[in-house]
Amino acid sequence: MARFHKLLRIDLGRRSSRVEEIPSKLEQQFLGGKGLGTAYLVKELPPGIDPLGPLNKFIITAGPLTGTIAPAAGRFEIVTKSPLTGIYLDCNSGGHFGPELKAAGFDLLIIEGVSSAPVVLFIENDSVRFIDAAPIWGLETYETERAVRKLVGDLEARVVCIGPAGENLVKFASLANDYSRSAARGGSGAVLGSKKVKAIAVRGTRDIPIHDLKELKAAVEAAKAVIFANPWVPGQRKYGTVRNVGVVNGNGFLPVNNFTGGQLPSVRAIDEFAYEERTKKILSCGECPVACAKGYKKGNFAMEGPEFETVGLFGPNLGIMDPDDIAYFNFLCNQYGLDTITAGSLIGGLLGTEHFPADSPNKRGIVVDLLGKICRREGIGALLAEGPAVVARELGLSDKMPQIKGLGFPAYDPRISYGTALAYMTADRGACHLRSWPVGRELNGMWAENDLDGRVAFVKTQQDDKAAEESLTVCQFVYGIGLLDPVLARMLNATTGEDWDLARMRLAGERCWTLARVFSAREGISRKDDYLPRKFAEESVTNGPLVGKVISRDSQDYLLDHYYSLREWNKDGIPEDSLLARLELGDWNR
């Protein structure tokens, strides 16, 4: 249990909805969350459809642990076809929307078609209302959430919404929830914008079915012990992700001036202590004992964050060291509904061009101006709104624009390690740091310098485990990125009465990862798309410990060969029939 075995399908064109049973075979194959969402996406989306057209579907899922008392399991997943990359996309967000969707009685929500006019969807248990959103179309995200709560007349409703960037189909538009949390990458906000859905509000009042509550309570206590034994957790609780700034700079893989430098003499101005001084409120996601969200507030500018990625990419990456400027860019992205990571790495990619002179004394003004233009698709913003791959092609910046498959780099220079490079190269949605995180182990010397195979095997396994985590759906910051602990299986079994262990969970993760590749391969993705931009293969950073280090094309080829072989993909990076057969995916539409 904690599964309702139900999905809600909403047809925007017909303004209708229906409830469907989720076959238990799919639950057992894919676990839930990301896995189940991926299964439905692959089953239901024909190849080649326009991500911003009526045939794309927007899938939101709550995992089997979502809404239970499992610690830090309140996240939700979005799965769709990305307008930014044209391939598989999943986004994950915390807050409280996921538990509310579960309490409404659904494990999965599929939104399809296009609405003829702006609409707010209000899901209240089985009931779906289509509310006219014309009066709030154009509002920024915080105002939208406030307005939607009034529209639906329920303060306890939870809201996901888009800002003007999503309405304007900016291809890296994000989805906001609980005001300033985001499911941001890959343009999920643009997909909703294309469907004319301004917001989805949900209110659930059902009992959450738990198979064995007594055992779940015991498992939750064990899980808390696991969480607080995680050496990463105390720092996360105290400072949030921003405490990475000093560590990453110390090791020389902080993006400085569009990934040209790797280190600054000091990052004191923008580190965790700088933001700690500015923290006005500490917040947490559902059932989380870690509470890593640090609420920044200055005047009218408030948000949870900024998080490390945003600080790195809007800070040193743009040559900006004012913590309030960085927070302001973050605030603007929140208001517009824009992914801060892609926005930061894209604008960084313009450094040194006429659009962003590297020596400008008014960098803050330039960034603010560019973000506004992107949001409105005005002037140069119309091009920038298409995302880093298109910008790179149009402006001749392909060699150095930090992106893979169209998704902008996060704030770690991949030249730090072969593992990090491979993690970016092979992440399912494009350059992403959240599918595997080998760098800590690499820096700690887990593998000999020339042991690439060990790194490849680790990345592969961690990707599978992470897919399982996001199928559950639990928070990586609390349990560790791609670190499946047996306590997760214990909580899952207590909750559902099913029979999971780590091997089965990992297999479900592998199934999900494989299907995501099947989906993207149908869209034309293959080996050619799995490489770093040329700069990272041929030029090293200009300062710090990484000077002289590149991830050469030869090493990338070695990594890919070995990775594909471990994954049972062919030389071109396409899953083999034998793999699909082993994973019982043989009859899935390729």
Place this chain on the structure above:
Amino acid sequence: MTATGKTIYLIVHRDRCTGCRVCEGVCSMTQEGVLNRAKSRIRILRTDVLELTQKVCAQCEERPCVAACPTGAIFVKNNQVRVRRSACTGCGACVAVCDRLFLAPDDRHAMMCNQCGACAKACPENALELGER
């Protein structure tokens, strides 16, 4: 009634609350025997970007709920306001005058904190405690 005739109530340290809503789940399991945050007698509302509002009966001295209840289901005993479920008709007169008690979403019985303390024990931030006045 305490020996001194005081009233016990749940103190909310608002500055410590992070909005994790562990209290809501624990409350519903303890008081209603099911996990359902919509059956909790304490509610943590996200009322703005960095703003939380905690709603739980404070055992106030005005007791508008007692006055509003047409059936006597909400009454005072030993200085504590209590709900007698068998007498509650779910009319909603109480929630019309106070937003610190709630109607169950299914059978609409009135639900009010009875100071059991389960939430205070479970709160990971020590934001809740029982006090008296």
